[in-house]
Amino acid sequence: MTSAGKKSVLIVIRHSPYGSSLARASLDTALAAAAFEQPVQLLFMGDGVLQLLANQDSKAIGARNMGSLLSSLPLYDINSVYVDAEAGLRYGVDLSRAPVATKALAGSEIHQLMSSFDHLLGF
Amino acid sequence: MIYSLLVVSSPASGGCTQTASGFARSLLTRGHSIHRVFFLDAGTDTGAATAVFPQDEVDRLQPWVELAEQHAVELILCISSALKRGMLDQAEANRHDRVAATIHPAFTISGLGQLVDATANSDRLVTFGG
Amino acid sequence: MILHTLNASPGSSAFNDCLKVITPGDSLLLMGDGVYAAIADTDASRKLGSCGAHIHILQQDAVARGIDKLVTEANRVDLDGFVTLTEQYPRQQAWY
Numbered sequence: 001m002t003s004a005g006k007k008s009v010l011i012v013i014r015h016s017p018y019g020s021s022l023a024r025a026s027l028d029t030a031l032a033a034a035a036f037e038q039p040v041q042l043l044f045m046g047d048g049v050l051q052l053l054a055n056q057d058s059k060a061i062g063a064r065n066m067g068s069l070l071s072s073l074p075l076y077d078i079n080s081v082y083v084d085a086e087a088g089l090r091y092g093v094d095l096s097r098a099p100v101a102t103k104a105l106a107g108s109e110i111h112q113l114m115s116s117f118d119h120l121l122g123f
Numbered sequence: 124m125i126y127s128l129l130v131v132s133s134p135a136s137g138g139c140t141q142t143a144s145g146f147a148r149s150l151l152t153r154g155h156s157i158h159r160v161f162f163l164d165a166g167t168d169t170g171a172a173t174a175v176f177p178q179d180e181v182d183r184l185q186p187w188v189e190l191a192e193q194h195a196v197e198l199i200l201c202i203s204s205a206l207k208r209g210m211l212d213q214a215e216a217n218r219h220d221r222v223a224a225t226i227h228p229a230f231t232i233s234g235l236g237q238l239v240d241a242t243a244n245s246d247r248l249v250t251f252g253g
Numbered sequence: 254m255i256l257h258t259l260n261a262s263p264g265s266s267a268f269n270d271c272l273k274v275i276t277p278g279d280s281l282l283l284m285g286d287g288v289y290a291a292i293a294d295t296d297a298s299r300k301l302g303s304c305g306a307h308i309h310i311l312q313q314d315a316v317a318r319g320i321d322k323l324v325t326e327a328n329r330v331d332l333d334g335f336v337t338l339t340e341q342y343p344r345q346q347a348w349y
Contacts, residue, residue, distance in 0.1 A: 005243065006243060007243050007245075009242050012346060014266070014267070014270060021164055021165075025131075025164045025201070028203065028235055029163075029238060032235035032236055032238065032239050033239045035236070036243075038239050038243055045270050045273075046266045046267075046270045084270075084273075110274050114274065114344070114346060115344075117344065118242075118343070118344065119242050119245075119344060120248075120255070120346045120347075121129065121242070121248070121250060122250050122252065122347040124340065126339075132260075132349070137285055137286075138285060138314065138317075139260060142311070142314075145332045146332050146335055146336065149333050149335070149336045150336055152333070153333065247339050247340075247345070248344075249339055249345050250258075250347035251260075251347065252260065252347050252349035253260035253261055253267070253285055253286075253347075253349025
């Protein structure tokens with residue numbers, strides 16, 4: 001088994017953007033991986049899909065705008081962003097207007113996606 | 124095998140960090156090596172040198188200190204998570220003009236790059252949250 | 254093959270998201286409040302039973318919480334058993 005070099009990482013994001021600091025921590029981890037040229041992809045599940053709402057404006061609550069942070073992902077060459085389609089539907093999130101382009105997955109496809117990575121980072 | 128651990132839960136709530144330190148000890152007993160333990164978000168509370176646990180509960184700091192001192196396990200607190208929780212080493216306390224360092228010297232403050240490095244250099248990455 | 258760890262009660266979204274993904278051939282380790290999902294004759298444990306994965310339960314957390322009526326298919330493990338599971342499964346997903 002190899003113990004060095006590049007490992008593929010999927011960051012699984014299940015927390016809403018402003019209700020906890022975990023959402024910010026998960027995206028910062030993704031950006032750090034990209035900065036160190038480690039392959040990383042993202043999956044939004046459950047409450048995590050609420051990060052994909054368009055028109056976030058967090059100035060009045062003094063928090064970092066998570067929507068604009070998400071829209072910067074392609075600048076870091078993070079282009080594979082997956083979303084739990086059922087959760088998006090449940091919360092009425094219009095994925096066509098999300099801050100970043102996503103690929104919608106059914107439940108069975110999520111397992112297949114997760115199984116293709118060396119490491120899963122669950123947030 | 125080479126393991127790294129990611130701890131995102133606080134020792135002040137629930138037993139997860141206690142489970143994580145016990146898991147780390149089991150890893151070493153079974154002959155594995157630990158590349159790094161990275162504490163993120165509420166997990167950074169683990170490094171608090173000033174935490175006082177009730178006498179009828181176990182000390183949740185000491186097992187980590189033993190892992191660091193007896194087995195040279197590297198314990199890293201995420202800098203952005205740590206600073207906003209008032210978790211400072213002496214250098215950060217000086218830099219930000221705060222009265223005191225608050226983390227135990229068994230822990231080191233560093234960036235998320237250390238977590239990225241841990242994923243790249245470990246066969247297993249085990250996350251402790253909740 | 255995925256080792257799932259669940260550290261949240263069966264009323265949580267973590268429980269539901271875990272069940273959505275888990276597949277026969279996976280293992281699920283219940284820890285912390287996750288152990289409540291293994292109480293025999295409950296909706297939660299019936300859902301676990303039908304997911305087809307191997308169910309493990311962290312003994313110390315079940316004992317602490319007074320859970321003595323465990324579903325029969327749950328395999329009790331200590332921390333060494335937890336380590337063994339991570340040896341067997343190349344990746345872990347933490348639900349919490």
